[in-house]
Amino acid sequence: MVANSAYSLAVVDLAPFFNKEVDEEDGKNRKLVVVEEISKACTECGFFQVVNHGIPLELLKQTLDAYRAFFDLSNEEKHKLVPNPRVPTPASGYFRSPDLKKEGNEHFLIRSPQLGLNSYPKCLPRFQGSLEEIYPSFLKLASVMESIINDSLGFPPNFLKEYNRERDYDFLLGLHYFPATGTETVGKSAHEDTSCVSILYQDDVGGLQVCHNGRWISVPPIEGALVVNIGEVLRVLSNDRFKSATHKVMRSEGRNRYSLAFFHNLKGDKWVEPLPQFTKEIGELPKYRGFLLKEYMQMRLKDRRHPPERYEDLTRINYYAINQNS
Ligand SMILES: O=C(O)CCC(=O)C(=O)O
Numbered sequence: 001m002v003a004n005s006a007y008s009l010a011v012v013d014l015a016p017f018f019n020k021e022v023d024e025e026d027g028k029n030r031k032l033v034v035v036e037e038i039s040k041a042c043t044e045c046g047f048f049q050v051v052n053h054g055i056p057l058e059l060l061k062q063t064l065d066a067y068r069a070f071f072d073l074s075n076e077e078k079h080k081l082v083p084n085p086r087v088p089t090p091a092s093g094y095f096r097s098p099d100l101k102k103e104g105n106e107h108f109l110i111r112s113p114q115l116g117l118n119s120y121p122k123c124l125p126r127f128q129g130s131l132e133e134i135y136p137s138f139l140k141l142a143s144v145m146e147s148i149i150n151d152s153l154g155f156p157p158n159f160l161k162e163y164n165r166e167r168d169y170d171f172l173l174g175l176h177y178f179p180a181t182g183t184e185t186v187g188k189s190a191h192e193d194t195s196c197v198s199i200l201y202q203d204d205v206g207g208l209q210v211c212h213n214g215r216w217i218s219v220p221p222i223e224g225a226l227v228v229n230i231g232e233v234l235r236v237l238s239n240d241r242f243k244s245a246t247h248k249v250m251r252s253e254g255r256n257r258y259s260l261a262f263f264h265n266l267k268g269d270k271w272v273e274p275l276p277q278f279t280k281e282i283g284e285l286p287k288y289r290g291f292l293l294k295e296y297m298q299m300r301l302k303d304r305r306h307p308p309e310r311y312e313d314l315t316r317i318n319y320y321a322i323n324q325n326s
């Protein structure tokens with residue numbers, strides 16, 4: 001696939017949801033416009049950017065700087081924070097692929113600070129404070145996104161909020177991509193996010209690409225904007241109405257890249273299947289059979305720990321696809 005710029009991702013202004021100044025009636029109409037814009041973006045691509053999202057740029061930059069300081073630590077310091085492989089996912093701590101040729105990144109994960117499961121480097125006293133300061137802002141934005149998506153899909157009020165009510169599976173990731181060297185250009189290989197909604201802040205280096213109609217589209221860094229994308233759970237619930245786009249990160253020649261990603265995740269014991277309003281109520285066949293989310297997560301985890309030889313053999317959501325011709 002070649003990179004292409006024919007389709008540009010929507011940039012949606014969330015001010016009607018965060019700006020208290022707008023008057024009631026005008027606010028209601030402007031919110032509706034946002035819901036429609038997001039519905040269009042999710043139907044076409046599953047990726048879009050948002051501005052006026054309620055998270056101050058200063059806070060985003062400060063958090064990225066905190067992660068930079070962490071990734072600048074010695075390997076010895078960072079490896080003290082590698083989680084025990086027996087800890088169930090998502091395990092908080094430091095990760096680095098043993099084969100940087102395949103995926104040239106390292107990352108640090110925290111779960112909800114309220115769970116008390118995170119460990120931080122002792123030598124960076126302000127790191128914990130920075131991450132724990134931004135976490136609730138991402139969580140708030142994710143719940144606003146969830147309610148907009150709820151309305152975009154025409155669900156009854158609070159349907160997604162109820163379905164995805166457990167907040168113990170969310171996590172915040174800080175990612176560092178190493179500069180490209182010769183043939184080593186992949187930062188994160190092509191994948192889809194599993195769960196409901198992901199929110200990403202990237203620095204100005206670029207490199208994130210999304211697959212749209214079989215072509216790779218660059219996601220340009222926009223100062224202060226956040227990238228939002230739909231995960232496979234919403235794709236299945238909506239019977240493919242909403243896309244969960246394949247995306248990847250390419251490394252830049254001579255430049256380190258840093259990003260923050262927040263994942264608003266569904267609890268593993270949830271049953272996921274196309275909903276009646278996208279199937280029998282509109283005379284459409286389900287495109288997926290139902291499954292327990294944790295069963296799928298386990299297959300994906302196994303692939304991550306013991307990757308198959310061929311990329312095509314990775315477990316994807318199509319594992320549950322129903323062949324419409326049979
Ligand atoms: O760093 C990025 O730009 C994307 C990260 C990503 O896709 C992920 O962590 O799932």
Ligand SMILES: [Fe+2]
Nearest residue numbers: 191192193247
């Ligand atoms: Fe991703």
